[in-house]
Amino acid sequence: xxxxxxxxxxxxxxxxxxxxxxxxxxxxxxxxxxxxxxxxxxxxxxxxxxxxxxxxxxxxxxxxxxxxxxxxxxxxxxxxxxxxxxxxxxxxxxxxxxxxxxxxxxxxxxxxx
Amino acid sequence: xxxxxxxxxxxxxxxxxxxxxxxxxxxxxxxxxxxxxxxxxxxxxxxxxxxxxxxxxxxxxxxxxxxxxxxxxxxxxxxxxxxxxxxxxxxxxxxxxxxxxxxxxxxxxx
Numbered sequence: 001x002x003x004x005x006x007x008x009x010x011x012x013x014x015x016x017x018x019x020x021x022x023x024x025x026x027x028x029x030x031x032x033x034x035x036x037x038x039x040x041x042x043x044x045x046x047x048x049x050x051x052x053x054x055x056x057x058x059x060x061x062x063x064x065x066x067x068x069x070x071x072x073x074x075x076x077x078x079x080x081x082x083x084x085x086x087x088x089x090x091x092x093x094x095x096x097x098x099x100x101x102x103x104x105x106x107x108x109x110x111x112x113x
Numbered sequence: 114x115x116x117x118x119x120x121x122x123x124x125x126x127x128x129x130x131x132x133x134x135x136x137x138x139x140x141x142x143x144x145x146x147x148x149x150x151x152x153x154x155x156x157x158x159x160x161x162x163x164x165x166x167x168x169x170x171x172x173x174x175x176x177x178x179x180x181x182x183x184x185x186x187x188x189x190x191x192x193x194x195x196x197x198x199x200x201x202x203x204x205x206x207x208x209x210x211x212x213x214x215x216x217x218x219x220x221x222x223x
Contacts, residue, residue: 033209033211035213040215042199042213042216045210045211050209056209058210059212099163100161101146101160101161102158104156104157106155107154107155107156
């Protein structure tokens with residue numbers, strides 16, 4: 001199993017550009033989520049999904065869009081990149097049961113200039 | 114004030130020492146995760162607790178839901194334990210949202 005795969009690993013965008021961060025998992029996990037990690041802030045939840053066709057907002061959803069058309073994939077879209085979105089982004093997944101641990105991707109380091 | 118507070122923020126130890134990292138939370142939670150983030154940035158789940166105590170190798174995690182407190186212990190610490198340790202609480206009531214502490218940076222010197 002590949003686990004949770006995130007692409008790309010690094011990305012530089014100009015203000016106003018759009019892009020999609022990809023996240024895929026091959027463990028048949030129902031729950032998938034996106035986080036951003038900023039210095040001194042800790043991890044913060046952007047959006048999450050508990051199954052195909054179901055998404056919900058986290059703590060910091062503004063400027064980001066998600067969809068979940070399949071169990072495996074949960075892409076994160078930046079609609080119009082801003083310098084405030086410079087961060088490290090992590091995707092994570094788990095089974096939808098109370099005792100299931102989180103599995104994280106390796107992260108995407110995004111810089112918006 | 115963050116809903117999840119970790120202490121200490123930074124911790125330096127000598128190899129072989131017993132390490133304790135604390136996590137306190139101000140909201141009711143149903144479960145708590147302990148995560149390890151390596152210097153390269155990757156994040157690994159260590160424990161998921163809803164009550165009592167769990168042990169894996171040299172790592173022990175405890176939680177007291179009523180007192181809103183959890184601890185992560187490392188026995189016989191080793192330089193390879195150097196990492197950032199993060200706790201994250203899952204809110205009560207079936208919420209799928211996690212609230213994270215800011216992490217404890219542990220450095221174990223040989």
